[in-house]
Amino acid sequence: MPHRIEIEYCTQCRWLLRAAWMAQELLTTFDGEVAELVLRPGTGGVFEVRADGHLVWSRSDEGRFPDIVELKQRVRDAIAPGRDLGHVDRAGPRVD
């Protein structure tokens, strides 16, 4: 099923590279499941990720960026809830 993932990022904050990196991670993990990965320039500190229109991450709500594992889990929950992400799901919290 073709899904649409959107990453809106603040250009003033210079978050393009961060957004583009996450875009590549999501396109690689969800190979064959994503029809469009949209990079959307924004302003004012915005960093929001949507999957099929559902907000799966908002930096202003969460107070931080997602790590890539939790971002993939949230996208998975939105577009492919039954899908096992392999090592991504088995990665527990680090005990440093």
Place this chain on the structure above:
Amino acid sequence: MPHRIEIEYCTQCRWLLRAAWMAQELLTTFDGEVAELVLRPGTGGVFEVRADGHLVWSRSDEGRFPDIVELKQRVRDAIAPGRDLGHVDRAGPRVD
């Protein structure tokens, strides 16, 4: 004016990084003029760039990838015809 640029690339050919790099170049050059930069996974050797729905590069038509300068010029011609691209426009063909 908000424009939409789309890069469709072949995943089997492993062109994601190439497409993502061009995406970042276009977002940087056309800062403030692009509403959406869409990465669209495809198959079968496809590499096509569209600006507001107009095909500005097709690898199958041209027989090669664009260099980044000519890609920016074609996108500019489609979305902002009067725009001077600065050093991009002054870069003539190389005489090696």
